Amino acid sequence: MSNLKRNGKLRWSPSYLRNRGQLTRAQKRAQRDLWPLYGLPYRFDEVIIPAEHFPATSGPLIVEIGFGMGDHFIKLAKALPERSLLGIEVHRPGIAAAMAKAEAAHLENIRVMRGDARLVLTDHFQSQIAEAVLIQFPDPWPDSGDAHRRLVQPGMVDLIHDRLLDNGHLLITTDVEDYANHCRSVLSACKGWNEVESSELSQYRIVTQYEQKGINESRAIHELKFQKTNTST
Ligand SMILES: C[S@@+](CC[C@H](N)C(=O)[O-])C[C@H]1O[C@@H](n2cnc3c(N)ncnc32)[C@H](O)[C@@H]1O
Numbered sequence: 001m002s003n004l005k006r007n008g009k010l011r012w013s014p015s016y017l018r019n020r021g022q023l024t025r026a027q028k029r030a031q032r033d034l035w036p037l038y039g040l041p042y043r044f045d046e047v048i049i050p051a052e053h054f055p056a057t058s059g060p061l062i063v064e065i066g067f068g069m070g071d072h073f074i075k076l077a078k079a080l081p082e083r084s085l086l087g088i089e090v091h092r093p094g095i096a097a098a099m100a101k102a103e104a105a106h107l108e109n110i111r112v113m114r115g116d117a118r119l120v121l122t123d124h125f126q127s128q129i130a131e132a133v134l135i136q137f138p139d140p141w142p143d144s145g146d147a148h149r150r151l152v153q154p155g156m157v158d159l160i161h162d163r164l165l166d167n168g169h170l171l172i173t174t175d176v177e178d179y180a181n182h183c184r185s186v187l188s189a190c191k192g193w194n195e196v197e198s199s200e201l202s203q204y205r206i207v208t209q210y211e212q213k214g215i216n217e218s219r220a221i222h223e224l225k226f227q228k229t230n231t232s233t
Contacts, residue, residue, distance in 0.1 A: 002044075003119060012118045015151045016066070016090050016139060027096035034099035040086070040111040048124045054084040056108040060131040060165055061086045062201065065117040066151065070098025071208050072136050077102065077110045079204045085110045086130075088117040118156055121163055132169045132201055133160045137210040140176040152183045157190045164228045169199045172224045175214025180222035187226050199225045 003011050023031060040053055050061050062080070067073040067087040077085045087110065089095050095112050102110050113120055141149045152172065160170055170193070172183050187193045202223060211221060 003116065011122075012116065012155075013148045015116070015118075015141075015149050021091075021093050023093050023096055026100065027093050030096040030100040030103070031092065034096075034103055038099045038102055038110060038112050039095075040113045042113070042120075042124050044123075046124060047126060050084060050086070050125075050129055053111050054109065057082055057084040059084060060168075061129055062132045062134070063088065063117075063121075063130045063163075064134045064136070066090075066135060066138060067094065067098060067112075068136070068208065068210065069094050070101050072134075072206055073098055073110070074101040074105060074107070075206050076134075076201065076204045077107050078105050081107075081109055083109060087112045088115065088120050090114065090116060118151075118159065121159055125163055127162050128165050130163050130168060131165055132171065132199070133164060134201065135170075135172045136205075136208065137174060137214075138172070138179070140174065140179045142176065142178065147182075150179070150182065152179075152186055154186055154190055157186055157193075161190065161192050161228055166228060166230065168228045169196075169201065170226045170228070171199055171201060172226075173205065173211070174222050174224075175211060175219040177220065177222065180224060183224055187224075192229050193226045194229050196225050196227045199227075 005011055042048060062083055062085050064073045064087045067089050070087065073085065073087045087098060095114055098112060135151060138151045141147060174180050214221060
């Protein structure tokens with residue numbers, strides 16, 4: 001899994017900031033002791049069969065991309081113990097924090113992967129593996145010159161469409177109105193999506209640090225819900 005094409009160009013523009021903080025002592029402990037339990041490592045050419053990594057659960061995955069410190073991800077996993085939750089994040093302290101929360105809650109239904117979700121989903125998974133993909137408060141990259149760094153782009157949306165089961169959901173929450181408009185315009189230009197009013201998973205949403213900051217600064221929270229439709233119609 002490399003972000004470089006053969007011609008030396010990037011497959012995806014970086015959608016995250018590098019070096020977002022050091023691991024605390026507790027996070028180092030979590031990384032060392034809990035990665036064997038919750039981490040899902042992968043070889044560069046490995047295609048992952050989800051069922052092999054979720055022995056305690058069955059059925060399709062719920063995937064959260066960019067789970068930050070894992071508060072929402074872990075809450076969802078606690079609420080849905082019979083479902084398989086896969087979190088993908090680049091930020092080491094966040095991964096360690098999420099694993100520590102999973103241990104404290106005795107969870108058996110989560111796995112975490114470290115890496116750029118766009119590369120992970122492209123290179124290591126097959127089609128139709130997830131019932132839902134969640135993106136909570138993606139980095140907004142508000143300057144127009146940085147718009148290419150936004151996670152929600154046509155290529156990413158088409159990739160998620162392929163990895164979702166028929167009628168699966170893509171849920172995006174943001175406190176940036178411009179980003180919500182951006183998502184709606186990308187999704188309406190991509191084939192095979194309907195914006196819908198509700199999704200079962202929305203009821204488990206909790207207020208994360210990012211959301212609280214938005215609320216404190218009087219920003220509206222936009223919960224966008226899209227459903228995969230049959231592309232052949
Ligand atoms: C603004 S934070 C929000 C964190 C969390 N979802 C929340 O609501 O508290 C965005 C997160 O997305 C992660 N991220 C950004 N681009 C990513 C990518 N391509 N793959 C995986 N994670 C990514 C960042 O590392 C960061 O933790």
